[in-house]
Every structure is written in structure tokens, then in C-alpha cells.
Amino acid sequence: MPALDERSWAEAIGMYERRYTIAKVTRRGHEDWVYDVHALMRGDTPDARGWRMNDPLVDEFERLDDPYYPFIDLPIDPEKAQILRSRVHEILRPSAKKFLVALSTTWLSVAKTEDFEEHRTGLEAKADIILSRFPEGSRFYANTGRDSAEMDYYRHISGCNTISTHVWDLGLFLVSDTEVGMVWSFIAW
Numbered sequence: 001m002p003a004l005d006e007r008s009w010a011e012a013i014g015m016y017e018r019r020y021t022i023a024k025v026t027r028r029g030h031e032d033w034v035y036d037v038h039a040l041m042r043g044d045t046p047d048a049r050g051w052r053m054n055d056p057l058v059d060e061f062e063r064l065d066d067p068y069y070p071f072i073d074l075p076i077d078p079e080k081a082q083i084l085r086s087r088v089h090e091i092l093r094p095s096a097k098k099f100l101v102a103l104s105t106t107w108l109s110v111a112k113t114e115d116f117e118e119h120r121t122g123l124e125a126k127a128d129i130i131l132s133r134f135p136e137g138s139r140f141y142a143n144t145g146r147d148s149a150e151m152d153y154y155r156h157i158s159g160c161n162t163i164s165t166h167v168w169d170l171g172l173f174l175v176s177d178t179e180v181g182m183v184w185s186f187i188a189w
Contacts, residue, residue: 002125004132010052012129015104016183017054024053025133025174025181033139034081036180037173041071048179070164070186087161088141088173089148093131096140098153099172100127103185108170110154130174130183138176143169 002008016023026040027048039045043063047053062069075081091099098110101123105113134140142148143161151157162169164186171184 002129004129006049006051008129009133012126013052013054015123015126016185019104019106019108019185020056020187021103021183021185022053022055022057023181023183024055025049025051025179028176028178028180032081033173033175033180034075034084036175037084037182038075040180040182041068041074043067043069070166070169072165073163084163087163088143089146091140091142091148091151091172093138093140095142095149095151095153096172096174097124097127097131099140099142099144099170100130100183102153102157103170103172103183108168108185108187109156111156130181133179134174134176134181138174141173141175143171 013023024040024045025048026036026045028036029039030036043055043057044067057063057069068074073080073084073087075084102108102110104123110116143163144151144157145159145161157170160168160170166186168187169184171182174181
């Protein structure tokens with residue numbers, strides 16, 4: 001695996017370019033990571049290290065009226081923070097790796113991706129780079145339901161707890177002591 005640096009990060013995040021996916025990281029500023037997610041959801045939040053982000057909504061008209069678009073469940077107070085916490089469930093690092101790969105696929109489904117095996121090694125290497133920014137002891141939270149911790153993200157993902165204006169969004173929060181990240185993909189039917 002290449003060392004984590006600005007270039008390897010940019011290449012890894014590049015796997016989300018072809019999807020309607022927001023992928024970025026910001027600094028931790030609160031003891032409770034959920035409040036850092038609020039800053040991360042804002043469209044103009046810079047990367048903590050000044051590195052590449054993937055945000056297909058940059059300069060889109062929806063953000064002129066609402067800088068948090070497409071997110072609607074913003075953790076701005078204890079009650080709303082608890083609502084967001086209730087929509088995500090902790091998963092282990094190996095599951096987070098598979099989920100990062102699944103979030104890069106065309107239909108957010110490895111099972112529906114015809115040429116997945118041809119690209120699997122490269123996608124998993126990119127997921128490893130993303131995860132390397134979050135050292136051991138980091139935590140990962142998915143919005144795929146109560147069974148998130150037991151799911152095999154290379155199989156069909158049958159449900160989600162949406163946090164956006166869209167009917168289907170799948171995502172992962174990545175939380176270390178110093179940074180919080182998100183990789184959030186949307187299907188806008």
C-alpha cells in the first residue's frame with residue numbers, strides 16, 4: 001500500500017468522481033464527533049489538511065439557498081445530534097473498507113457491478129488509503145440499519161436511514177481523535 005500523502009489521498013478519493021458522492025474530511029473541534037459532522041455537512045468546509053475532496057455539488061444552485069444541501073438532519077443541538085446518532089451504527093474497520101468500496105460502485109451495489117472482480121484489488125487499495133488517514137482506535141458509523149455491524153457490504157444493501165433530501169443515501173462517518181470524515185453517496189430518483 002502506498003504511504004498516505006496528498007497524492008495517494010487524491011487518487012483514493014478519485015474513486016468517487018463518477019458517483020453522486022460527497023467525500024471529505026475536516027478537523028475535530030468538539031468532544032462529541034456528531035457536532036463536527038455538522039461542519040462537515042456544510043458545502044464550503046475545507047479539508048483539514050488542504051487535500052482533495054469530492055463534492056459534486058460545488059457551485060450548484062441548490063447550495064446558494066442552503067449551504068448544507070442535500071443534508072436535512074443537521075446535528076445543531078443535543079436533540080438533533082441524538083437523531084443523527086440514532087440513524088447510524090458503528091461498524092468495524094474491515095466492514096468500513098468494504099462499505100467504502102461499495103459506495104464507489106455505480107448502483108451502490110457490488111452485487112450489481114458486472115466487472116467488480118476486475119477492479120476489486122484497486123478499489124480495495126484505495127479504501128485502505130482512505131482508512132489509513134484514520135488510525136487504530138478510530139470509529140466508523142454507517143447508516144445501513146441496526147444490523148450494520150453484521151452486514152457484508154459486498155452483498156445487497158437492502159436499507160438505509162436517510163439523512164438527506166433524497167429517498168436513498170448511503171454513507172459512512174469516519175472518526176479519529178483529530179479528524180472526522182464522511183463518504184456519502186446518493187441516488188436522486
